[in-house]
Amino acid sequence: MTRYILQRILYAIPIAFGVSVVCFSLVYLAPGDPLQTILPPDATAETIEIVKKAYGFDKPLPIQFAIWLSKVVTGDFGMSIATRRPVFDEIVMAVGNTGMLVVFAIPLAFSIGFSMGLLAGCFPGKVVDRSVTGIAVFGVSLPNYWLAIVMVIVFAVELSWLPATGMGPKGSDAFSVWRWSDARFLVLPVITLSMIPIGIIARTTRAAIAETRNQDFVQTLRAKGLGEMAVIRHVVKNALPGVLAVMGLQFGYLLGGSILVETVFTWPGSGFLLSKAIVNRDVPVLQGTILVLAVAFVTINLVVDLLQSLIDPRIRRG
């Protein structure tokens, strides 16, 4: 098992390096000047050159990449061009704020999605299956940007039940999930963010359960006289690795934050940070955030792989 874990970690290193190269290059492929966030529209060529030099953007790209990477491995992600605050601090705060949403959205999506999928998979072709499949397709197809706006209009503007925007009445620094006046800010973004994962997980679970129920070993279990609940336990255990992989991906997606949902709710998470960095061409923030999220994504997949191998030893042997 230790050898397997080490092997997986070693695989992750070149992936993280590749991601860092790609994210560094992508930022520079886009048109526009990385210093446009601080340069006025009528900045002259002379001004641009002086500022480029001051910010280190006058060096050749490979040199800039080498400098950036050498600092990143020591935990120094540089300073935001726009705010002059350390990028690392910005990322930690944003990922933490998105994490606050994920902590609630994931259990909500996983429990509802898995329950719906299990129910549908146990009764394939029946009304309950068709209903669940319909709801799941609806959930996946719903543009969460639109849903977010509708939720705000209904629950914040028309009914005044919940706040429309922000993270607590005093901002994220004073946010406490245990205080209702703060926690109510979570409700609308959490529900909006959960909708797509609910649909995806429900459909994946349904397919995995239905497929496993048709396998020979299920016939054998029934022939041995096992009750239906006991059979379902075996089915779930065999279907779980595939579902777990999808759940892991969804966890990663949610942690990356939804740019659209966080923008509508002005939730100061990683998606909101990324959107601002893109608009402002704040290269250090953009590179740092993408790298951290990519590494988190790789790590989550690694953990899922290990969990899968624990549940199903055949994966480890493969």
Place this chain on the structure above:
Amino acid sequence: MNIQRALLTSLAALGFAQAQPAPANAGGTLVVGMTAGNIPVTTGNPDQGFEGYRFVGYNLYDSLALWDLSKSDRASEIRPGLAENWSIDPENPRRWLVKLREGVKFHDGCAFSADDVVWNFQFRMDQKSPNFFAQQFAYTRAFLTNIKSVEKVDAMTVAFETNFVESLFPYSLSYVLMVSQCRLKALNGDWAAYALQPSGTGPYRFDKFVANQRLELLPNTEYWDKSRVPKHDRLVLLPMPEASTRTAALLSGQVNWIEAPSPDAIPRLKSSGMAVVTNVYPHHWPYMLNHARGPFTDVRIRRAANLAINRADMVEMLGGTAIEDHAIVPPSVAYYGNPPKYTYDPEKARALLKEAGCLPCKVTFGISTSGSGQMQPLPMNELVKSQMDAAGFEVTIQTMDWNALLDIYRAGVDKFPNYDGLNFSRGLLDPVNAIIKQASKVYWAPAGPNWGHYATPESERLSSQIFTEFDPAKRLALLKELHELLGNEAMMIFVVHDLNPRAMSPKVKGFVQAQSWFQDLTTISVDP
């Protein structure tokens, strides 16, 4: 964290939260939803365009010359700020003497003096200055190009020497915000630390900052201009780049003031009892034209383009949040003069194109999908294209993001000769930036903002005379002449001036909307 319990709490919210009202604002707190994507920087001159100056820059800080924002019925002009007065040196027309205001203190208690002024210009201009700050250099460079040196004459007088004679130089003094040297010294020259403990002389002082989310300011009760001590208890600034979010935040009571609601939300806001205010201000939404090559080098084609625009249709599409633009500055500006009015006349436009031998007249415009001051660029450009096409043009629109358009704008027409025009909205605060830079060769991009390389012997003569004319009445006459010339020459395609709509709760009282990019919030009180 007990996730199960927290999850149950969140789910319960949907069913049982009706009793919880939206967070109530304490009496006297003005909460503003800005269009800015982030909190403007607090280290002196701010980012986020002129919105940064409006809400943070001119609230935390003062400049030597300030804008008079007390009237809504006339265009704002500069007035003495931290300078009590300024005058040209009788011996030297390139030397300005600025007498500073006595008894002014920074929020940290340090007294304001000539040393502070010299230091403030040094750290923005001199790369060898120990406190040189590239960010502030970038933000202010465009306003400081004509300053050769700044020197202390005595404790309360400074002298500015310019590179060339410029009678309009005092406008430059309004754009440089005075930062406390004392505070930066106490923080060992650390600008990042200073951003969290800024100190100016402005009507508000810093209170709280949550990165990317909110900035809270308190009234500076010791402010030197007692008539501008804020009448509300607290000012909270929230970045809300999404228009629908700002509208929802106002309607649900989370904020009591929003900038730039979208035109289609205005009827809903009004029906909910919100006050929607508009006023003309020095902004315009034009097409800058390529005067170096292509069809627009012919004045007949430039006039035809202006006659092809049905501005009334555009204003209607924008829900009345704009007025027609027929020259560069709005008519309320003192030097507007009497430029021609380009009344919609597609037949005359077609005749002019035929006369110029350019029918159909193929032109290519670069436009952006969004951007500072660009209003609603996509539907507006589509409307312009359809109107021009109907009058005999064949318009090709090349759409790009704001950053790409900025690159083209800064580089100038020589580097991007394929564009016949750029849709690029502009701030027209002072005559130098509004018209002179568009009329002189010395400002041709990339050395300046004259993208299309417009200049004629007449515009050069007038620009030069304006800079050397120190008699205000004579200078005003020359400015009018130049503005009329640019209008008559149709040096741009003039479309609309934005009216800068903003919406506020009926509890917000006492606001006077100045004809300016900046606004005075100090007069506002908020009912509990």
